[in-house]
Amino acid sequence: MGRPFLKMNGAGNDFVVVNALETPFAPTAEQARAIADRTTGEGCDQLIAIEPSGTADAFMRVWNADGSMVETCGNALRCVGWVLMESTGKDRVLIDTAGGPTVATRAEDGQVRVDMGAPRLHWTEVPLAEEMDTRGIELQVGPIDAPLLHTPGAVSMGNPHVVFFVSETPDDGFVRGSGSLIEHHPLFPEGVNVGFVHALAPDHIRLRVWERGAGLTKACGTGACAALVASARRGVTDRHATVDVDGGRLRIDWDEDTGHVFMTGPIEVERTGVLAL
Numbered sequence: 001m002g003r004p005f006l007k008m009n010g011a012g013n014d015f016v017v018v019n020a021l022e023t024p025f026a027p028t029a030e031q032a033r034a035i036a037d038r039t040t041g042e043g044c045d046q047l048i049a050i051e052p053s054g055t056a057d058a059f060m061r062v063w064n065a066d067g068s069m070v071e072t073c074g075n076a077l078r079c080v081g082w083v084l085m086e087s088t089g090k091d092r093v094l095i096d097t098a099g100g101p102t103v104a105t106r107a108e109d110g111q112v113r114v115d116m117g118a119p120r121l122h123w124t125e126v127p128l129a130e131e132m133d134t135r136g137i138e139l140q141v142g143p144i145d146a147p148l149l150h151t152p153g154a155v156s157m158g159n160p161h162v163v164f165f166v167s168e169t170p171d172d173g174f175v176r177g178s179g180s181l182i183e184h185h186p187l188f189p190e191g192v193n194v195g196f197v198h199a200l201a202p203d204h205i206r207l208r209v210w211e212r213g214a215g216l217t218k219a220c221g222t223g224a225c226a227a228l229v230a231s232a233r234r235g236v237t238d239r240h241a242t243v244d245v246d247g248g249r250l251r252i253d254w255d256e257d258t259g260h261v262f263m264t265g266p267i268e269v270e271r272t273g274v275l276a277l
């Protein structure tokens with residue numbers, strides 16, 4: 001018995017989305033990895049399940065391409081928010097995740113806005129393996145006397161992020177080489193998503209991300225949120241910025257009153273399919 005799914009993306013970050021509101025969906029890590037495989041499976045950055053929730057319109061479960069189950073996924077929240085709003089006729093839906101509750105609403109031009117909640121900024125919340133100032137942690141890559149990368153910010157959006165500030169947009173080789181090195185660095189007990197911020201203006205960032213468990217992706221929603229928060233904390237940008245990622249453009253706002261981070265961006269339904277589980 002096959003399992004229907006929607007193939008979707010948010011700014012190019014792509015997902016296989018399974019509606020598990022009526023029928024449970026519990027793939028093993030190996031099955032999740034096989035689905036995500038771009039050669040022999042459906043191919044996606046993350047596998048997503050929309051599950052029932054006693055406290056929200058739905059619970060969103062996330063598996064990375066490597067089969068690991070993780071806390072949350074910003075771009076997928078926008079896609080799942082769209083699916084739920086379309087199916088219920090609502091303009092606002094509450095989506096719970098292992099990284100905390102979020103609210104999705106319709107935005108202009110068919111885009112979806114998600115309230116990602118407040119960033120978690122204490123070293124124990126990222127988490128880090130030792131106490132550090134998360135505005136600029138003691139981590140460097142490359143020669144001791146001339147590091148290629150150093151003093152990044154660290155932020156959790158429900159999932160762990162380290163954010164480096166670079167003076168030019170890094171190429172694929174640099175992102176892959178340094179990202180894969182840092183993803184499993186012992187300073188990050190739960191691993192980490194690695195962002196590279198090239199600040200173009202106080203309200204404009206170019207961002208590339210090496211994702212924990214998925215590698216170099218076209219966009220990372222929580223990564224864009226973490227990048228804006230880390231940049232604002234360092235005075236590199238304001239609290240409101242356009243974030244250009246490989247697959248498109250996101251708008252990130254770190255609200256002064258609520259302390260919540262809002263992400264607005266496009267969603268796309270690419271196709272439907274059936275999983276041969």
Ligand SMILES: N[C@H](CCC[C@H](N)C(=O)O)C(=O)O
Nearest residue numbers: 073074075159211212221222
């Ligand atoms: N790789 C992330 C999960 C997906 C995040 C990303 N795709 C997003 O849009 O936030 C992690 O292991 O925490």
